[in-house]
Amino acid sequence: MEQDRRRHGGRARAVLAVVAAAVLGVAGCDAVGGGDPAPSGSGARQGRPSPSPTPSWDTGPASVAAVGDSITTGFDACGVLSDCPEVSWATGTGEQVDSLAVRLLGRAGAAERSWNHAVSGARMADLPRQMDRAVRRRPELVTVMIGANDACRPTPSAMTPVEEFRANFEDALRRLRTALPKTQVYVASVPDLKRLWSQGRTSPMAKQVWKLGICPSMLADPDAVDAAAVQRRETVRQRVEDYNRVLAEVCAEDRRCRHDGGAVHAFRFGTRQLSRWDYFHPSVDGQARLAEIAHRAVTAEGPVT
Template sequence: MIGRLGSVLAAMLLVSATGPAQAAAAQPVPEIMAALGDSISTGFNACGWYVSCPMRSWSSGDNHEVSSHYLRLSAMSGTLQKHNLTFAVPGATSADLLGQVRKAVAAKADYVTILVGAQDACVATEQDMTPVTTYRSRIDAALAELRAGMPQARVFVASIPDLRRLWQVGRTQPLARTFWTAGRVCQSMLANPTSTKRADAGRRERVRARVMAYNRAAAKACAAFGSGCHSDGGAVFSFPFTLDHVSKWDYFHPNMEGQRILAKQTFEHGFTWDDPR
């Protein structure tokens, strides 16, 4: 659940979209948290062959080697003990976010993390990618539902990883190329991984541009939500991950170390919490 060319600009755009809200006052530690999104937030392939591993989720996991948001917040007050919920689902797109939000509202989650959009871009062809306007409208609808059901909830929106970075670090590795091709993994970006033809290079650039547009759209939706929502300022997108952070089961999803990095990057760019200790 992920080179740097253009990432600084992307981060600047995302930071400007969220504005000064990132410096808001410290928030009380939540009592119930929920992870929403896709396979990255379920810890998919982080501890086994093509299975989710919620214990190693960057958001709601309880594995101390990952040091998730849940464990960091629990360490502050203990109020989250046994209240880490995972409504994220492997393969989910922005179209599934509203349903996940409804589950979070029913569970009375007062802290929600969202990482969704990789599967809107990782499709069979670039023509199949979700339009940016559709992606934004789905994020807006989900956040509106959350505001209506849990007005005091805090929301953290993580940026989608840089899919082109994955191609860059894996394209010279035979095993990575084999998994991508045999498993039809993210073909909009990873098809013909060794090709240097203009058509393939252009396709990769356009898919990357779509991911950047999703990230800007999500950050703007978060800013419109108000001080109760923070985005990561592009921290996940701009992180220079390597194959050491990726599962060797598919060379796509974050492994345990990748999940640990996600947890660190996102928590450091999220809310300032009122630690009662």
């Protein structure tokens, strides 16, 4: 009898253990629902819809700040050897150009919510400080066009080294990202300086203005075609290509940066698109063409290639 009681007691304890395990199992499943916190990890992701991803590029930014050099200040577009920011491709409000800011914000909006921090003669080493000034405005888009003056030095040997050019550009973008992580950047390529030489060298007035010191590494002795002159211009041309490679590479590392895909460098500036005083800087018409290029890049659904 005692043996039978032990057998029955053992079976009873086994049954109780199975029932307890089942109850705990049910309780464990129920704990996922109700007011208790949901589990973390992949199980939670599978159990609820994912939020819509935030677009990395907004084709309609509400404010624009420009940084760069004399091209963005409208130098020589309205008068000889003077800035003319009202026709700037980036932020100008003049009706002749329809700048990027006007196309994005309207003329009244461009007057209120666009700012030009470009400086004639600026080089890439100046860009970090310009970016600091732009950041204070908290723009939704910053335009960058710089690099021509890094190549336009007294001699080719004085041109900005490529790695120094890269370091300063990275520094400028780093300053922007630290202050404004979501601000977008449009980066224009450096124009083809050798083409500008070939367009202007037939103009007596242009050659006289060039003697005042406009891009001597490329434009000095514009009629010279000896081996040394050819090599000098080729060295400058190659350096511009190196700068453009850096601009594209650094921009590609930032998901909120768009490069123009080389569109400005490839644009074939003719006499109508060049200043009638120096045949080097963009004319009003040239500024309008730059605005068109920028607008296409900024409003495109995807990056320009």
